[in-house]
Amino acid sequence: MTTESLAEPTMRVRPGWTVAVVLANVGVFAAWFGPIQVLLAKQSEALAPDNKEFVFGLVTGIGAAVSVVAAPIWGAVSDRTTSRFGRRMPWTLGGALGAAAGLLVLSGAQGVALMLVGWCLVQLFGNAVLAAQTATVPDRVPVEQRGVVGGWVAVAQVPGALVGTALATVFGGIAVGYIACAIFVVLSVLPYVARAQDARLVVAPAFVLRDFLRGFWISPRRYPDFGWAWLTRFLFNVGNSIGLLYLFYYLQDEVGVPDAGTSVLVLTAIYSVCTLVTAIAFGAWSDRLGRRKIFVVASGLVMAVAAVVLAFWPTWPGAVLGAIVLGIGFGVYLSVDFALITEVLPNAVDRAKDLGVINIANSLPQVIAPVIAAPIVKHLGGYPVLYLLSAVITALAGVLVGKVRSVK
Template identity: 75%
Template sequence: MIPEPGVVPAFAEPTVPVRARWTAAVVLANVGVFAAWLGPIQVLLAKQSEAVAPGNKEFVFGLVTGIGAAVSVVANPAFGAISDRTMSRRGRRVPWVLIGALGGAGGLLILSGASAVGLMVLGWCLMQLFGNALLAAITAVVPDRVPVSQRGVVGGWVAISQVLGALVGTALATSVGGIGLGYVACAVFLVLSVVPYLWRSGDTRLVERPRLVVPQFLRGFWISPRRYPDFGWAWLTRFLFNVGNALGTLYLFYYLQDEVGLADADTGVLILTAIYSACVLVTAIGCGKWSDSVGRRKIFVTGSGLVMAVAGVVLAVWPTWPGAILGAIILGAGFGVYLSVDFALLTQVLPSAHDRAKDLGVINIANSLPQVLAPALAAPIVKHLGGYPVLYLLATFITATAAVLVRQIKSVA
């Protein structure tokens, strides 16, 4: 049976280090939701768009992912706020981890049988809706349970979960035989991935529900950058990092197929994802722990962003298979540091312990909104405004700008 939630008050700043098995359960749940997102984005949705509309694949792919990302922009902070106020006997986060996994799996099963654009949009929107319910809850458990002095290393493991999710999702999408079976495999893995966390969550619960005043509740989704400038800069820099990343990765399948001229583009995506994941593994945990030990965050985030920007230059000027491999190595090395340390930095600039999931949900808009904007920017660039070299140079410029602006955050070293 699931043990009773912890007795630590829900709004207290955590001081007791978390155990490895708890971290492993959180990481696995993150791997599940990112596999369910990135397997489709990297391979399945691209191939399905080509099958449904072979002459207009870029538009269909951008339409489906863009509408889904718009759902994500609203869903993550909304479910975060709901999670903050949930009075379940098992805690605030557990119900939404379970509901999110089951609902997301349902969306993937709809996609597995979709042969029209409308069904693709429906299935992907459901995956985004429920996947963000899961992500909002499982992200908030880190500031709920992990002391500040341990967040760099835990953030490193969370970073690895995102990358492992991409690797697992891409492997499931390419190895089970067909688009439909790929979606089914991702759905099954998503549900199974949350079981260990549900079994041993240690989730904190509310003793008394916070008073809900609707106008005040709605206003809470706006966090003034004038009142909380460091939160504002953290949001802006994460947004720019994710715009650059989305521009660089959204059309990777088509880049390999059309620009590099790779005959087996889906296998190419899998190989690049594996290389990229290995490089993230090398840098994320070590640099997260290093950041904890020296008590500094910004220098790591700035440096990682500049490294990531170099990867865009490589892909722009050397559109070959060796160039793609080198770009994956550089991008993975930088992204591992960024994901681990920037997450720790973000948890240190949250305005209120009472609204951790909601505030992290607002931060996650900076992850989701670029997925709406990137197709609108990338499609015309690829088709009419210079193609993939211009696309990757733009991604480089935006990422480098984000890296420099991190220095504007003042309350974190």
């Protein structure tokens, strides 16, 4: 087994490599957020106008369940890949092609069953891209550069959400929106594929099914900092997911905007700009100070304020203010949390698999969110209660990051 692919990196990466990795991440998040923010909501309403929340929650929830399983498995497969092209590049390209196929299925779906098939394919293969790409950071980037590079990679979901929402909105039709997202996700990975230069793993670790399955359990007693990092990310994403899942319907039914799709795009653009500005600034600041936790704590409290604004001021100006505050807080979180997580990984051999386990904390909340959000919106107080619950969970996540001991 070559040690080059497993050694802690010491050479700083160049901007061109970072741009290629970020663009690949933007592509997969565009493939996810274009449907989540607009297309799946519109399609659910078109297929079941009287039961749109249930259909939308069913499709996104089952898709997220696929993501929960797929993320760590793709990571483990990537860690063991001995292709002459490296461990990460084959799954980046193959995953993009598979996700595009799922989007094309969605573009022609005329029933809920085919929606489920298409969305599950997008989640399944999108996670292959994400697992490979997130692992490239600890593979190639030295610790002292991870706040900046990791921040850029983590924040890729923000322009990804903006691009995906734009592709889903500007073309007007549901089918065309899916096709546009499919084309973009394939194009987005090509710069990385062209210049990946992944270190090759000559001999894969021995495969024993029982040990392979056991590897997905990372004991919080043996690795407590990993456990706390997982829990805080999980709570951050639960808070975000229950607040943002029904944003389209919140704007349409609670705020009363005339065009919810365009309004989602406008809010996403405002949120994206605020997130990018703060992520760039705070990622570099975190590297200079050598501190991570204080930034994550602050971000949780700021994001909770945004949810409170949405709960008590359900107007268009309130939604704009909420997007600004949320963007500021989320930018700080994204720029620093990914760097923190790469510093608590148990070992170099299983980087992608361990990051896949971390990514469960991103996808599992999408399974839980519809179960929590749908009854609250329908029967237990509506959107004010939903956003107050989001605020409490997000603030708690920020506080609990203090439990991580090995990172300042």
